[in-house]
Amino acid sequence: MTTSPISPSLVATLPGRYYTDPDVFRQEQEAVFESLWFCAVRSADLAGPGAFRTVQVGRESVLVTRSRTGGLRAYLNVCRHRGARLCTEESGQVRRSLQCPYHAWTYDLDGRLIAAPNLIKMPDVDRVAYGLIKVALREWLGYAWVCLADAPPSFEDTVMGAAVERLGDAAAIEHYGTDNLALGRRITYDVRANWKLIVENFMECYHCATIHPELTEVLPEFADGYAAQYYVGHGARFGAEVQGFTVDGSAGFTRLPELAEEQDRRYYALTVKPTVFVNLVPDHVILHRMFPLAEDRTVVECDWLYAPEVVASGADVSKSVELFHRVNVQDFAACERTQPAMSSRAYRDGGVLVPNEHHIGIFHEWLLDRLGGSRA
Helix, strand or coil: CCCCCCCCEEEEEHHHHHHEEEEEEHHHHHHHHCCCCEEEEEHHHCCCEEEEEEEECCCCEEEEECCCCCEEEEEECCCCCCEEEEECCEECCCCCCCECCCCCCCECCCEEEEEEECHHHHCCCCCCCCCEEEEEEEEEEECCCCCCCCCCCCCCHHHHHHHHHHCCCCCHHHCCCCCEEEEEEEEEEEEEHHHHHHHHHHHHHHHHHHCCCCHHHHHHHHHHHHCCHHHCCCCCCCCCCCCCCCCCCCCCCCCCCCCCHHHHHHEEEEEEEEEEEEEEEEEEEEEEEEEEEEEEEEEEEEEECCCHHHEEEECHHHHHHHHHHHHHHHHHHHHHHHHHEEEEEEECCEEEEEEEHHHHHHHHHHHHHHCCCCCC
């Protein structure tokens, strides 16, 4: 099968195999998810000492827990004795220690080996050296980010720098006070599509007029096909009759207290590569975390975050949740419609990007650079 030459106004996408080939996904696990900072868990989900959550990061299970002194720690979820999975539940609470269910090797919350059957008869065993394998951890926006790399890249450049690159100002995202917001709603989506299709979909709005009627009612400029991420520093303005970022345009909640005047009545979005989307509106923040599990399956956890007093009061957040929940369902359905065609002969050499999608091409070049390959 031959393909037509690319018109000058169009940009080639990745070939279809980048979305279906298990070998490509394995390369991404190693060169992307296991090498860069990965947003693992909301810090407030681990409320007290001994709270833990396990997260799949590339090919590794990572255990995030809160220590007795209140800090968060991350370890590979592997017992140092015979390699059994230490914590088999997705989340839970222990009192003082983590114990392997196989041979009862026991670790304190700082990862040190503290007990094992007959350990007293092995005085030469270094309890620190045989402790859990630590994973680098940083906190930002109220979330714990982990990195499996032996020498993690600069968090400031690769994670926080994404906000500067998109918003044009290091302080812009801080005005939303995301660290101090409270969780109003969480919805988890199991999407039968490659993680890159979800990223590409989020980055563009060429599809918005077609599948997002509620969103384009609130943000009329999206109907023209230019996404918020197309312009540095630009936030899409609410429609003239729209009162809030809600499914019917009705009023939401009081503006977040530190928000700059120019950020009011606007929607901003940014992608923190590889797996995080942040959506900023005047009265709440919506944060997506992707967990790529296979070349054709991605779990997306979406949090709606509000001022603490809104959540504490029991206020009805359903209208603001419903707006972006519909957007999510519409987007993920589009990605699932696209996934089967990635293995078609028609997409063997890929597709094309129109001019207002060209920034997706930058994402593709970034990925190819990480993988050390070419489009072929």
